[in-house]
Amino acid sequence: MNAYKEAIEYLYTRLPMFTRDGASAFKKDLDNTIKLCSALDNPQQKIKTLHIAGTNGKGSTSHMLAAILAQAGYKTGLYTSPHLLDFRERIRVNGAMCEQEFVTDFVQQHKALIEDVQPSFFEITVAMAFDYFEKNKVDIAVIEVGLGGRLDSTNIIQPLLSVITNIGFDHMNMLGNTLAEIAGEKAGIIKKHTPVVISEYAAETAAVFLDKAQVEQAPIQFASQVYQTKMLLVDQDYLSIEAIDANGAEDLYQLDLKGSYQVKNLAGVLLAVDELRKQGFEIKPLDVHEALKNVQASTGIQGRWQQLSKDPFVICDTGHNEDGIHEVIKNLNNTTYNRLHFVIGAMRDKDLSHMLPYLPKDALYYFSAPDMPRALPSDLLRKEATAFDLNGQDYVSVQEAFEAAKAAYENGDLIFVGGSNFVVAEVLADIAAKSEPKV
DSSP: OOHHHHHHHHHHHHSOOHHHHGGGGOOSSSHHHHHHHHHTTOGGGGSOEEEEEOSBSHHHHHHHHHHHHHHTTOOEEEEOSOOSSOGGGGEEETTEEOOHHHHHHHHHHTHHHHHHHOOOHHHHHHHHHHHHHHHTTOSEEEEEOSSSSTTOGGGGOOOSEEEEOBOOSOOHHHHOSSHHHHHHHHGGGOOTTOOEEESSOOTTTHHHHHHHHHHHTOOEEEHHHHOEEEEEEEOSSOEEEEEEOTTOOEEEEEESOOOTTHHHHHHHHHHHHHHHHHTTOOOOHHHHHHHHHTHHHHHOOOOSSEEEEETTEEEEOOOOSHHHHHHHHHHHHTSOOSSEEEEEOOBTTSOGGGTGGGSOTTSEEEEOOOSSTTBOOHHHHHHHHHTTTOOEEEOSSHHHHHHHHHHHOOTTOEEEEESSHHHHHHHHHHHHHHHSOOO
16 A cells, blocks of 8 residues: 555544544534644635635536636636545646645644544645645635535635525535525625625525625625526537626626536626636636636536436436435436436435435436445435335445446436435446556
8 A cells, every 4th residue: 555545544534524424523613623724834824715605506616716717827726525536636726636745745744733633534634725725836726615614614714705606405404404594604604804706696595695794894796686697508518608797798608517507606606707807816708718618627527417428328417405406407307318317326314305306207216325334225215215206226336226227228318327426426436447448
């Protein structure tokens, strides 16, 4: 085992990890992160940052803004979570993942600090990201919130701009049972005198953001009130979106992120770019257009209505809460196919009543369980799904379910992979392993 693998194994096994352990790994304060960053000489205070929160859309928004800033010539850091295939996906500069040597050295140099503070997996990765961005002298770093906002480890930064995307039902056991309560947690990233962009105006949550912004004396704008965005068409290469600004000026954007939900995200991205320009960033219109056409290549983002193959026709999407599933259904309705094969899995702590009722009843389901303790056993998932007239077989693993779907596939069908980040991750890993050249 090499040093990098040992370092990653140490982080995975030694530290509480939300993706593995669930709510018990979520620390309800910022103390550990503050201790870690203080010991690292507070790297987060030495870099410019953008802070992105939201139930859905924060990952896409973060990647789009990072792509735009890099296209405009800025050395741009990007911190996101969770990763799908490689831990280093979380920490990038201009799209390139941090080096294995950096991760190894960081863990070895700071093991005593880790043992003393005993942070969660997420807390140490946040501190690691800040340290990496400071050491690499980035011009700006785009920081995606992990969970919530107010108590998220990333919330020790003082950003140039805060962006909050969509608010929906997810992680209610930690964030609240109403949209207003959840919005209150997301609003926790609004800082004093710091502009904030809310991607989507919603009557249920607008007052929460307006009240918090007033308290912090933070200029606030709702992007959907400034930009009218409309999907025109989607083809094999791009999603085309028309955007009309407050002055009536029209523009057409082509995105290589082709999910219909990008229509909402784009408004927030465009308004965020406007705000960055006010703060002195030189971002040409051409930079925005070129970056949006190449987000996947320039940032490495995966799992957002991503076509994995044409024959068989396979698409995956990481949408896994109520709003995310609604967008998945919208995209399925915009896709032509004969029969739908749905490879699905879920976590034990997921409230399935916010997902299963909305899934198509005419699909053939392949119920699976990702290889992790938090996963809901596939037979239990099948039993719950049957109550909503969703029919199919259960399989021990995601790989077995995916292979079964491919075996049943006929020309003109669609295999969709989703329900959980971890189902998507295992299918991506399976495809990557089989595409590697044999030695």
